[in-house]
Amino acid sequence: MKILKLAIKNAGRHKLRTGLTIVGLAVAVMAFGLIRTVIDAWYAGAEASAPDRLVSRNAVNIIFPLPLSYKEQILKVPGVEKVSYAHWFGAYYTDPKQFFANFAVDHHTYFDLFPEVIVDSQTLANFRSQRNAAVVGQILADRFGWKPGDQVRLIGTIYPGDWDLVIAGIYHGRDKTTDESALMLRWDYLDETLRATVPVRAGYVGWYISKISSPAEAVRISAAIDSMFKNSLAETLTQTEKQFQLSFIAMSGTIITALRIISYLIIGILLLVLTNTMGMSARERISEYAVMKTLGFKPFHLVQLIADESLFISLSGGILGILLTFPMASGFGEAMKYYFPVFETKPQDLLVAGIFALCVGILASMFPILKATRVSIVDGLRSIG
Amino acid sequence: MSIYGERSRTIVEIEALSKSYFRDSLEIPVLRNLNFSLPEGEFVALMGPSGSGKTTLLNLIAGIDRPTKGKVKVAGTDLAQLSEGELAKWRARHIGFIFQFYNLIPVLTAYENVELPLLLTSLSKSERKEHVETALGIVGLSDRMHHYPRQLSGGQEQRVAIARAIATDPTLILADEPTGDLDKKSAEEILELLSRLNSEFKKTIVVVTHDPRAAEKAHTKKHLDKGELS
Ligand SMILES: Nc1ncnc2c1ncn2[C@@H]1O[C@H](COP(=O)(O)OP(=O)(O)O)[C@@H](O)[C@H]1O
Ligand SMILES: [Mg+2]
Numbered sequence: 001m002k003i004l005k006l007a008i009k010n011a012g013r014h015k016l017r018t019g020l021t022i023v024g025l026a027v028a029v030m031a032f033g034l035i036r037t038v039i040d041a042w043y044a045g046a047e048a049s050a051p052d053r054l055v056s057r058n059a060v061n062i063i064f065p066l067p068l069s070y071k072e073q074i075l076k077v078p079g080v081e082k083v084s085y086a087h088w089f090g091a092y093y094t095d096p097k098q099f100f101a102n103f104a105v106d107h108h109t110y111f112d113l114f115p116e117v118i119v120d121s122q123t124l125a126n127f128r129s130q131r132n133a134a135v136v137g138q139i140l141a142d143r144f145g146w147k148p149g150d151q152v153r154l155i156g157t158i159y160p161g162d163w164d165l166v167i168a169g170i171y172h173g174r175d176k177t178t179d180e181s182a183l184m185l186r187w188d189y190l191d192e193t194l195r196a197t198v199p200v201r202a203g204y205v206g207w208y209i210s211k212i213s214s215p216a217e218a219v220r221i222s223a224a225i226d227s228m229f230k231n232s233l234a235e236t237l238t239q240t241e242k243q244f245q246l247s248f249i250a251m252s253g254t255i256i257t258a259l260r261i262i263s264y265l266i267i268g269i270l271l272l273v274l275t276n277t278m279g280m281s282a283r284e285r286i287s288e289y290a291v292m293k294t295l296g297f298k299p300f301h302l303v304q305l306i307a308d309e310s311l312f313i314s315l316s317g318g319i320l321g322i323l324l325t326f327p328m329a330s331g332f333g334e335a336m337k338y339y340f341p342v343f344e345t346k347p348q349d350l351l352v353a354g355i356f357a358l359c360v361g362i363l364a365s366m367f368p369i370l371k372a373t374r375v376s377i378v379d380g381l382r383s384i385g
Numbered sequence: 386m387s388i389y390g391e392r393s394r395t396i397v398e399i400e401a402l403s404k405s406y407f408r409d410s411l412e413i414p415v416l417r418n419l420n421f422s423l424p425e426g427e428f429v430a431l432m433g434p435s436g437s438g439k440t441t442l443l444n445l446i447a448g449i450d451r452p453t454k455g456k457v458k459v460a461g462t463d464l465a466q467l468s469e470g471e472l473a474k475w476r477a478r479h480i481g482f483i484f485q486f487y488n489l490i491p492v493l494t495a496y497e498n499v500e501l502p503l504l505l506t507s508l509s510k511s512e513r514k515e516h517v518e519t520a521l522g523i524v525g526l527s528d529r530m531h532h533y534p535r536q537l538s539g540g541q542e543q544r545v546a547i548a549r550a551i552a553t554d555p556t557l558i559l560a561d562e563p564t565g566d567l568d569k570k571s572a573e574e575i576l577e578l579l580s581r582l583n584s585e586f587k588k589t590i591v592v593v594t595h596d597p598r599a600a601e602k603a604h605t606k607k608h609l610d611k612g613e614l615s
Binding site: 002003006009010012013287288291292293294295296297298376377378381 | 449450470477482490493497502504505
């Protein structure tokens with residue numbers, strides 16, 4: 001028999017109380033893991049971005065466009081290998097609440113810049129030959145039951161009206177982190193329509209994407225692009241794709257911050273729950289600790305005894321919570337798959353949750369340890385009922 | 386004078402011992418200038434009215450409390466010289482303490498309770514087993530080894546507590562009203578057991594008791610009253 005065994009037996013003394021504490025910790029750890037997964041999902045786009053792509057947008061604000069003429073000029077910058085462009089389209093299909101990403105892209109070049117977006121040759125041929133063609137991701141196609149060749153009517157919000165498109169084909173993501181829930185239509189189709197209806201809005205693109213020779217050149221090339229348009233009507237801001245994605249995420253920064261705070265609050269609650277349980281146990285056992293001290297056990301033995309019990313409970317809860325996170329996250333991810341194209345719990349999150357559980361276990365044992373080691377034997381023995 | 390004559394050594398030596406408790410700045414004197422010594426192999430009954438300081442004196446001898454004044458020398462060691470850590474080690478080696486309310490650890494079996502103080506020794510698992518089985522054999526509980534305290538009667542619990550106190554073969558056994566919470570028959574058994582520990586195993590024993598029968602079993606009776614020993 002060892003101290004650890006006594007600690008575990010002590011944990012089992014109030015089965016209901018310990019059980020509820022473990023379940024409470026497990027739920028808290030699971031909630032933490034889930035919230036972290038949601039935050040990760042937000043950042044998934046930025047994580048998946050390529051280091052050798054730059055994005056140039058209007059320096060004033062992303063909602064202001066850039067002239068189409070910039071494309072040729074950007075191409076002249078040394079180190080820029082390919083340039084494409086896209087424009088936020090912002091339409092919906094039947095129900096405005098069913099959001100999905102859709103943008104108008106240059107059908108000649110766009111897919112060349114995104115090797116992680118896999119488009120078969122038939123799809124590409126269809127896209128290039130038909131003006132109102134659109135390429136959709138697998139998840140989006142599944143969501144609305146779209147098949148290649150289907151006629152699809154989108155309802156514009158930024159560009160009001162009905163937009164009749166034909167599904168040219170379906171793209172797949174090369175990586176698990178590739179978004180498969182977007183729709184790309186042709187920029188020239190949008191532009192032509194605008195030319196006929198609101199000509200002032202024609203001839204503009206939302207942002208340029210440049211493939212550069214080496215990620216190490218990113219800073220220099222960005223500066224070169226931006227200086228080219230300095231003092232023009234539409235100055236550019238060129239960033240790596242990752243920075244660009246992060247600036248989008250920054251728009252929902254408050255929510256993410258709130259989620260982060262909640263995740264830490266959960267850890268705080270976890271600490272309170274376990275501290276309470278451990279505090280109750282320690283109070284009940286003061287006389288037992290005094291007996292052990294009488295037998296010759298030293299403070300460090302009691303530290304070990306109490307910390308082991310606390311850690312046993314916190315790690316049981318932590319492990320249970322981590323195990324529960326997987327089914328919860330996959331269920332949650334399934335329900336949210338149209339909104340979070342990538343929803344996967346990262347091992348780091350679970351590691352963090354585990355480390356927090358460990359810290360909580362240690363912290364929660366502090367107060368009982370102080371109490372147990374500070375009370376004199378005589379006072380401890382007198383606390384017998 | 387010792388009944389064992391010159392060859393026996395002195396186990397407990399108390400000189401000018403005073404102990405007061407302090408409530409705020411108020412001094413509550415409990416023991417006043419006690420002097421007494423106890424030779425090896427003695428069996429002393431310490432008597433006195435409730436609140437007279439018997440437990441306090443026992444705690445001072447056991448090294449679980451510190452005197453306000455005076456000297457406590459037990460088994461050749463002046464306890465004042467020891468740090469808390471040294472004192473803990475010293476207790477583990479020299480003192481077997483028996484409490485009125487047994488004070489067994491409820492989640493441990495009789496066996497594990499007796500093994501508890503042995504965890505502080507360098508004994509191997511099998512040596513510990515030998516010690517535990519011997520101790521439980523002496524108190525007559527070999528057949529209750531794997532029972533938990535709640536599965537035992539009060540008398541049996543106290544016998545387990547005695548086994549725990551003797552498992553490490555201590556120099557001195559201190560029992561604080563060991564029969565105070567027991568029925569007459571169980572009390573009888575416990576006293577018989579203590580008496581046997583003294584006669585058969587030559588253990589030095591101090592037992593605090595109100596029970597005249599206990600006092601009869603002892604060689605010496607000491608009375609504590611109003612802070613003074615007689
Ligand atoms: N830790 C303590 N703090 C204050 N007073 C105490 C403490 N321990 C004992 N006393 C007091 O000292 C006196 C003697 O107590 P005790 O040694 O327990 O007596 P006995 O064991 O003879 O009944 C009592 O009046 C008791 O209230
Ligand atoms: Mg007493």
